[in-house]
Amino acid sequence: MSNLINQRLEQYTAKRPQEVLLVTLEINGEQDEVAIFRGFSSSLMRPTAFDPDIPVIPQEASIISIDRLKSPYNPESPQYIQQSLSLEEMQSLLAEANV
Secondary structure (H helix, E strand, C coil): CCHHHHHHHHHHHHHCCCEEEEEEEEECCEEEEEEEECCEEEECCCCCCCCCCCCCCCCCCEEEEEEEEECCCCCCCCCEEEEEECHHHHHHHHHHCCC
8 A cells, every 4th residue: 555545535635625534444453543634634543643744544554445424523423425435436536536
């Protein structure tokens, strides 16, 4: 996995501020969830570095699924646009957004 996907997902949300991406992934056998909103990523399960140049989705991560939600994100009452998108399905949306 390339850090390019992390950058593309961040660019997508910068272009679509009305959306939040919730990315479920696996890093070295451990599951993680990353929220991406308005161009910034933050892990919901592990510490996130203060330095924005350090990708939240590391190169060795495997993306399991991506959910698109309406912003603002409320974990108690999420408003889904699409759920359980594969990376391939998300690639189509990234291409539509020119990122």
